[in-house]
Amino acid sequence: MFAVLSAALMVVDARLTVLHSVRSQLGLIVEPVYWLGRLPVTLWESATQELSSRNELAAENEKLKAEQLMMQRRLQKLAALTEQNVRLRELLNSSALVDDEVLATELIGIDPNPFTHRILIDKGEKDGVVLGQPVLDARGLMGQVVEVMPYTSRVLLLTDTTHSIPVQVNRNGLRAIATGTGNPERLELRHVADTADIKEGDLLVSSGLGQRFPAGYPVATVTEVVHDSGQPFAIVRAVPTANLNRTRYMLLVFTDPRTPEQRATESAEAQEEVDRQALEHPNPEAPLDDAPAVEPPAPAGQAAAPEEPANDR
Numbered sequence: 001m002f003a004v005l006s007a008a009l010m011v012v013d014a015r016l017t018v019l020h021s022v023r024s025q026l027g028l029i030v031e032p033v034y035w036l037g038r039l040p041v042t043l044w045e046s047a048t049q050e051l052s053s054r055n056e057l058a059a060e061n062e063k064l065k066a067e068q069l070m071m072q073r074r075l076q077k078l079a080a081l082t083e084q085n086v087r088l089r090e091l092l093n094s095s096a097l098v099d100d101e102v103l104a105t106e107l108i109g110i111d112p113n114p115f116t117h118r119i120l121i122d123k124g125e126k127d128g129v130v131l132g133q134p135v136l137d138a139r140g141l142m143g144q145v146v147e148v149m150p151y152t153s154r155v156l157l158l159t160d161t162t163h164s165i166p167v168q169v170n171r172n173g174l175r176a177i178a179t180g181t182g183n184p185e186r187l188e189l190r191h192v193a194d195t196a197d198i199k200e201g202d203l204l205v206s207s208g209l210g211q212r213f214p215a216g217y218p219v220a221t222v223t224e225v226v227h228d229s230g231q232p233f234a235i236v237r238a239v240p241t242a243n244l245n246r247t248r249y250m251l252l253v254f255t256d257p258r259t260p261e262q263r264a265t266e267s268a269e270a271q272e273e274v275d276r277q278a279l280e281h282p283n284p285e286a287p288l289d290d291a292p293a294v295e296p297p298a299p300a301g302q303a304a305a306p307e308e309p310a311n312d313r
Contacts, residue, residue, distance in 0.1 A: 101254040117157035124151040134253040140218035140241030159184050166209040167219050169202045184244050187220045189236035214255050
């Protein structure tokens with residue numbers, strides 16, 4: 001019975017439009033049933049999507065945090081490289097002002113003994129480093145090489161208590177000896193007369209005496225001069241111009257090992273050799289300023305003009 005009724009309704013709905021309004025009303029009534037039936041699936045999909053989005057956001061957040069750490073590390077490295085570039089430019093400018101041959105070197109170690117001021121650099125005998133070789137940074141002298149190994153060297157700093165260097169006041173040429181005190185920020189001038197012309201702010205440069213340090217390099221700046229009427233010598237303290245505690249890059253100076261007498265003798269001998277070669281092999285094309293002018297000979301067939309007799313009157 002129900003089958004016959006269903007078939008009849010299907011035929012009527014397909015052939016006629018009478019049941020369209022009825023179908024619309026029935027669809028409106030059945031729509032909540034469809035919604036309730038699909039509700040579990042919708043809730044599951046929403047929960048799955050929400051969970052997936054949360055996991056993706058968490059993963060993306062972790063990725064961004066890692067990238068932020070990487071960028072911060074690069075930024076820190078960039079700041080260090082910028083500072084290193086500034087130091088290298090200062091060192092390059094310093095090497096351009098040095099007349100002697102120089103070799104750039106880098107600090108690789110510090111003596112752990114707090115009572116000695118020594119550092120280790122990355123240049124050694126294979127690079128031509130020798131004992132007593134001066135070392136300076138972009139601001140002034142730092143010390144000298146006291147131990148040479150094949151690939152590294154040890155440098156004794158100016159402030160070591162066993163180190164002394166001949167200096168002179170750049171303002172007036174007053175000579176003195178600057179001695180290390182064990183304090184990386186202080187040097188002392190020994191045996192300076194109480195009446196000596198030296199004052200705070202004077203620049204001390206190497207005097208070149210002793211043939212160990214070349215002359216004219218900045219050593220220290222006078223910070224204190226104490227006069228005591230009861231003592232024959234004044235107390236003079238100075239601060240090194242070089243950044244002994246902060247410098248990483250330095251210059252090794254290759255000075256001429258000859259004494260001034262040897263340089264003068266060799267220069268005179270070289271000049272004598274040049275003069276001797278000039279006498280043995282004169283240049284025929286060189287003009288002779290002192291030679292008299294020579295008139296060209298008269299052409300053939302033409303008699304030379306007679307000389308006019310001198311007038312006795």
